[in-house]
Amino acid sequence: MIKKVALLAFAAGLLLSSGVMAQDLFPNKYVKPNLGAVHARWFFYTPAALPFGMAKLAPHTNAYGSPGSWLPCGYDDRHGSIEGFGHFHEFQVGGVVVMPTVGKLKTVPGTVENPELGYRSRFDKKEEHAEPGYYSVFLEDYGIKAEITATTRVGFHRYTFPKTDNAHLIFDIGHKQGESSDVVEAYMAQTGDKTVEGYVITYPEYVKFCQPGGRVKMYFYAEMNKSPKSVGSFVDDKQVVSAKETKGIANGMFLNFDMKEGEQLLMKVGVSYTSIANAKLNLQKEAATLAFDDAKQRAVAEWQKMLGRIEVKGKSEDDKVKFYTGLYHSLLGRGISSDVNGQYPKNDGGVGQIALDKNGVPTHNHHNTDGVWGAFWNLFQLWGLAYPDVYSDYMQSVLDFHKDTGWMHDGEAAGMHSNGVQTNFMGLALAAAYNCGIRDFDIKHAYQAARDNELEYRNRPFGSGKYDLHYFVNNGYVPYKDTTISNGWVFNFGASHTLEFAFSSYAVANMAKALGKKADYKRLINQATFYRNIFDSETRYIRPKLESGEFIKDYNPKEAWKGFQEGNGYQYTWYAPHDIGGLINLVGKDLFNERLDKTFFESQKLEFGGGKQVDSFAGIEMLYNQGNQPCLHIAWLYNYSGKPWLTQKWTRTICNEFYGVTPSNGYGYGQDEDQGQLGTWFVLASMGLFDVQGHSAASPSFQIGSPMFDEITIHLHPKYTKGKTLKIVTANNSKDSFYVQDASFNGKSLNSCWIPRNDLMKGGVLRLGMGATPNTSWGVATPPPSMTR
Numbered sequence: 001m002i003k004k005v006a007l008l009a010f011a012a013g014l015l016l017s018s019g020v021m022a023q024d025l026f027p028n029k030y031v032k033p034n035l036g037a038v039h040a041r042w043f044f045y046t047p048a049a050l051p052f053g054m055a056k057l058a059p060h061t062n063a064y065g066s067p068g069s070w071l072p073c074g075y076d077d078r079h080g081s082i083e084g085f086g087h088f089h090e091f092q093v094g095g096v097v098v099m100p101t102v103g104k105l106k107t108v109p110g111t112v113e114n115p116e117l118g119y120r121s122r123f124d125k126k127e128e129h130a131e132p133g134y135y136s137v138f139l140e141d142y143g144i145k146a147e148i149t150a151t152t153r154v155g156f157h158r159y160t161f162p163k164t165d166n167a168h169l170i171f172d173i174g175h176k177q178g179e180s181s182d183v184v185e186a187y188m189a190q191t192g193d194k195t196v197e198g199y200v201i202t203y204p205e206y207v208k209f210c211q212p213g214g215r216v217k218m219y220f221y222a223e224m225n226k227s228p229k230s231v232g233s234f235v236d237d238k239q240v241v242s243a244k245e246t247k248g249i250a251n252g253m254f255l256n257f258d259m260k261e262g263e264q265l266l267m268k269v270g271v272s273y274t275s276i277a278n279a280k281l282n283l284q285k286e287a288a289t290l291a292f293d294d295a296k297q298r299a300v301a302e303w304q305k306m307l308g309r310i311e312v313k314g315k316s317e318d319d320k321v322k323f324y325t326g327l328y329h330s331l332l333g334r335g336i337s338s339d340v341n342g343q344y345p346k347n348d349g350g351v352g353q354i355a356l357d358k359n360g361v362p363t364h365n366h367h368n369t370d371g372v373w374g375a376f377w378n379l380f381q382l383w384g385l386a387y388p389d390v391y392s393d394y395m396q397s398v399l400d401f402h403k404d405t406g407w408m409h410d411g412e413a414a415g416m417h418s419n420g421v422q423t424n425f426m427g428l429a430l431a432a433a434y435n436c437g438i439r440d441f442d443i444k445h446a447y448q449a450a451r452d453n454e455l456e457y458r459n460r461p462f463g464s465g466k467y468d469l470h471y472f473v474n475n476g477y478v479p480y481k482d483t484t485i486s487n488g489w490v491f492n493f494g495a496s497h498t499l500e501f502a503f504s505s506y507a508v509a510n511m512a513k514a515l516g517k518k519a520d521y522k523r524l525i526n527q528a529t530f531y532r533n534i535f536d537s538e539t540r541y542i543r544p545k546l547e548s549g550e551f552i553k554d555y556n557p558k559e560a561w562k563g564f565q566e567g568n569g570y571q572y573t574w575y576a577p578h579d580i581g582g583l584i585n586l587v588g589k590d591l592f593n594e595r596l597d598k599t600f601f602e603s604q605k606l607e608f609g610g611g612k613q614v615d616s617f618a619g620i621e622m623l624y625n626q627g628n629q630p631c632l633h634i635a636w637l638y639n640y641s642g643k644p645w646l647t648q649k650w651t652r653t654i655c656n657e658f659y660g661v662t663p664s665n666g667y668g669y670g671q672d673e674d675q676g677q678l679g680t681w682f683v684l685a686s687m688g689l690f691d692v693q694g695h696s697a698a699s700p701s702f703q704i705g706s707p708m709f710d711e712i713t714i715h716l717h718p719k720y721t722k723g724k725t726l727k728i729v730t731a732n733n734s735k736d737s738f739y740v741q742d743a744s745f746n747g748k749s750l751n752s753c754w755i756p757r758n759d760l761m762k763g764g765v766l767r768l769g770m771g772a773t774p775n776t777s778w779g780v781a782t783p784p785p786s787m788t789r
Helices: 004-018 205-210 276-287 292-307 317-330 379-386 388-405 426-435 443-455 469-475 494-514 518-527 530-534 577-587 589-604 634-639 644-657 677-687
Strands: 058-060 084-090 093-102 128-131 134-139 144-150 154-160 164-172 182-192 195-203 216-224 230-235 238-241 245-248 251-259 264-272 310-313 343-345 351-353 701-704 711-715 725-731 739-745 754-756 764-771
Touching: 058 134, 084 216, 084 264, 093 144, 093 195, 093 216, 093 264, 134 292, 144 292, 154 276, 154 292, 164 264, 182 251, 195 276, 216 276, 230 245, 245 251, 264 276, 292 317, 310 317, 310 677, 317 379, 317 677, 379 388, 379 426, 379 677, 379 711, 388 426, 388 443, 426 443, 426 494, 443 494, 443 518, 469 494, 494 518, 494 530, 494 577, 530 577, 577 589, 589 634, 589 644, 634 644, 634 701, 644 677, 644 739
Parallel strands: 725 764
Antiparallel strands: 058 084, 084 093, 093 164, 128 134, 134 144, 144 154, 154 264, 164 251, 182 195, 182 245, 195 216, 216 264, 230 238, 230 251, 310 711, 343 351, 701 754, 711 725, 739 764
């Protein structure tokens, strides 16, 4: 076996020769992919990928045989062995795993507890390296240096072997991987001396009830720099020597090699959701002549460019790590599903075609995505601010789906409905884009799609969400009532759905008004008031109602799941984001502030979530839960209730105490960093900007919090604004000096704790003077806009 020291020196030499040294790069050097990588979601840890890439390569520690669904899996930083390197990592999508080995051939991976039972390899964390676009690790059991990187649609592998006549490359294609669930059929064949190709078809858990009979299809085409001396196939531990193809389930192939000391096995893998031919085309167009080091350098440069759209300066290195790792996650979680030629997987199982420009380049990309539940409080605000081109692309993708099916999705896995939360906020997303001036798509089509999302329920497919919309539209609320779906899950989310549907109705109402749709506006703005229909004036809490119109009995507002999705009545009583002014009138201003104070003083004792409990739902029975979407706006509500200095205090405190810089404490302790939403919230809060209304107002605004940095520069996109940069500059800012004392924008004094978004997007400088004690007279004169005010 090759000596480890020599191998590491060899790898270091490659890094030097490529001119890519992560520690010299800004801002990439502040991204720590392992931050929060304990008990993390399937798509969370994919370091060898580009922003929104299709090819998302990553090591697996616990993906093989996963039950599917949404449960944390894939890579867990607590584990000490690797079972392979996967290519597809999206919500409900996973497969095509490769593992290099040496010695006796094994075709099952073994377990975390007993890696020696299979082809797993132990590794030392000190010899693992992850950065945006690249990952490497030393596989101790085999003496192999493994490295992976990617272009948008092509995965690159480089394995440096010891001297051996018994090297193997194992392709596992027929087993559950991550969120993929059941494999229906997997095929692979050797098609040339140095090429293999194949496909995997799966039936994910969410597709089973969102679109029964639907299938997720993944295709691949791989080229190697060396011909195997022999090949074979397997089904679990049953091996067939010399078989050049395999078809079925629980199957895969192995390729055998003789390797010299320090010899490298290189492989490029083109991936696609439409066909093997397009997987091959993706490889040829993106990587035909690209060497591994060049691909890595390009990946690193692309991340630098995208992350560099926002530059922060400050004294705390940890805050920069939190910021840029959060920004990294905001650009990673929702990968494209269209090929270089513009073809994409359609909902009916066919292949769609995106229009091409005069140069033959697709006008936009199509995207996979989990639902956008809560994304109006993070991703969409950030994308609209610094990545409006991405926001536009994403909306075009949603309209593709609507064109193909007649309905918008709220979660799409390779064309299939995969709605994770059974609501649908795509109407709000479209309206918010319109309100922000992002309008380079078919507005007529977009409005019709958004309108139908809020008003139409007849013949609506379950996968489109809002299965209970008819109650809301016709009765003014969704009742407290069990709904059992095809897989046996029971939903009872009438109260939270009532609140959510009212919020999204408000957003689309404003779009209707802007477009002169008077009748629609009247209906939608009336629906926006329906949150009041389940407000109990006696307890002054939101309270589920029965179909009879009576409130449920024996109500405990802290009891989770009882009428509320992933939360409780105490948390959801704050959920009227479009009309906080109206909510304050209902609750009473004094009680409103009293409850806010109790919420944060008590929640601080549990790190603003579930304490140190490692669980995605830790905190849903608490007063507040930063680890999940329904609570992400609450700390900003003091801006509306006359105490903006407490928004400054608590948003800064949450940034300091909920968020960490370790694998176990990145986003709480093992809570649900759902496709970048928690990290993106940190990005916004640490810049001191947030919109409780989620840009649903006709003229959106940003509420002001407590920026954590001395200077923040946002490079504005020239297509969507005339401004070049927006700077946020603070004076006397420190860990103990976080209260706003005074503010100005472009030299003009700012006395409100909010500012119109359109003003900021013209560019300029927002200056904030900070102090160690609250200035209780700043920002209190005029509260932020609200439907009632």
